[in-house]
Amino acid sequence: MYNSKIIGLGKYVPENVVTNHDLSKVMDTNDAWITERTGIKERRWVKEGDGNTTTTMGVKAAKIAIERAGIDKDDIDFIVFATLSPDYYFPGPGVEVQHALDIKTVGALDVRNQCSGFVYALSVADQFIKTGMYKNILVIGSELQSKALDKTTRGRGISVIFGDGAGAAILTREEDNSKGILSTHLHAQGKFADALILKEPAMGTRWVNEIIADNNPDEAGYFPYMDGQFVFKNAVVRFSEVINEGLEKNNLQKEDINLLIPHQANLRIAQFIQRKFNLSDNQVFNNIQKYGNTTAASIIIALTEAWEEGEIKENDTVVLAAFGSGFTWGSVIIKW
Ligand code: ACO
Numbered sequence: 001m002y003n004s005k006i007i008g009l010g011k012y013v014p015e016n017v018v019t020n021h022d023l024s025k026v027m028d029t030n031d032a033w034i035t036e037r038t039g040i041k042e043r044r045w046v047k048e049g050d051g052n053t054t055t056t057m058g059v060k061a062a063k064i065a066i067e068r069a070g071i072d073k074d075d076i077d078f079i080v081f082a083t084l085s086p087d088y089y090f091p092g093p094g095v096e097v098q099h100a101l102d103i104k105t106v107g108a109l110d111v112r113n114q115c116s117g118f119v120y121a122l123s124v125a126d127q128f129i130k131t132g133m134y135k136n137i138l139v140i141g142s143e144l145q146s147k148a149l150d151k152t153t154r155g156r157g158i159s160v161i162f163g164d165g166a167g168a169a170i171l172t173r174e175e176d177n178s179k180g181i182l183s184t185h186l187h188a189q190g191k192f193a194d195a196l197i198l199k200e201p202a203m204g205t206r207w208v209n210e211i212i213a214d215n216n217p218d219e220a221g222y223f224p225y226m227d228g229q230f231v232f233k234n235a236v237v238r239f240s241e242v243i244n245e246g247l248e249k250n251n252l253q254k255e256d257i258n259l260l261i262p263h264q265a266n267l268r269i270a271q272f273i274q275r276k277f278n279l280s281d282n283q284v285f286n287n288i289q290k291y292g293n294t295t296a297a298s299i300i301i302a303l304t305e306a307w308e309e310g311e312i313k314e315n316d317t318v319v320l321a322a323f324g325s326g327f328t329w330g331s332v333i334i335k336w
Pocket of ligand 1: 028029030033034037038115156157158160161196226227228229230231232235263264265266269293323324325
């Protein structure tokens with residue numbers, strides 16, 4: 001059995017900055033409400049004509065990660081792509097990345113686990129490396145969510161939270177079992193799928209042609225729905241559980257955490273977790289203030305930025321933790 005380790009990181013966010021003040025011009029909201037409830041000051045939203053899609057953003061992040069890893073694209077044995085906002089309903093973005101990067105006919109897998117998507121994707125990649133099946137895997141998290149948001153006052157409780165962007169990691173084989181990804185922990189509770197959901201269009205129930213034919217559509221159904229307070233309450237419990245699960249598995253204490261990178265759901269959730277684990281400000285990395293919640297891209301954008309800013313050093317214990325729609329949640333314990 002091998003371990004896997006991250007040897008290259010990259011991120012890409014669209015240039016277009018949308019501040020809370022910008023949002024207050026199109027819906028009844030304000031900087032004070034958004035800042036107080038979420039910590040978000042601005043987010044990136046793609047702009048018409050800027051060429052950004054979930055795949056193209058993922059490709060840009062991937063190119064940086066490949067270059068920093070010092071490998072050739074032809075060394076990549078497998079691609080895992082996490083998103084809830086694929087360019088097409090099918091095929092998924094994994095195969096598009098393979099084509100865009102001109103990678104040979106390796107497998108390309110799409111992961112659909114929303115805010116936990118990157119943690120799930122890393123776990124999948126880790127298993128393939130652990131067994132020895134693959135040596136180098138490209139793992140991407142990318143989202144273009146802004147086009148699917150209700151930008152009227154009706155959608156303000158959810159639309160102010162989400163942003164667009166992408167991140168990528170190269171995982172490779174690590175022969176020293178005390179280094180790299182030590183363990184991953186995944187959970188789901190489909191009972192609460194309705195608490196954070198985009199119902200339409202849905203191939204199984206009502207597809208686009210039926211919606212178009214509907215003379216009296218419920219337009220709210222075309223946008224994401226979130227029971228914010230219920231999500232918040234579940235998030236703080238599950239984040240704590242799954243971080244503890246990872247620490248216990250590796251005989252670590254919370255004091256051993258050098259850096260916790262929580263999914264950037266809401267700064268208030270991250271601060272709650274920080275207090276619960278009694279962590280100092282420099283033990284928790286947050287950048288939701290700049291990018292909003294980028295769902296499957298949030299952890300990998302934050303991990304990349306933390307690394308770029310020199311916050312992660314050799315031998316650090318880095319903990320990734322996510323919670324989101326599904327519900328799904330998970331954690332990754334890394335010895336860097
Ligand atoms: N601007 C101004 N007022 C607003 C806005 C807005 N953008 N959105 C809602 N309001 C109003 C509501 O209409 C309501 O007004 P009322 O009291 O007159 O009816 C009031 O503010 C309070 O609304 P709530 O929905 O009760 O606000 P809450 O305090 O629950 O905050 C929030 C909402 C920020 C979504 C919060 O519930 C939350 O953070 N939930 C966690 C969910 C989360 O983080 N989701 C991220 C995606 S999932 C994930 O990644 C884990």
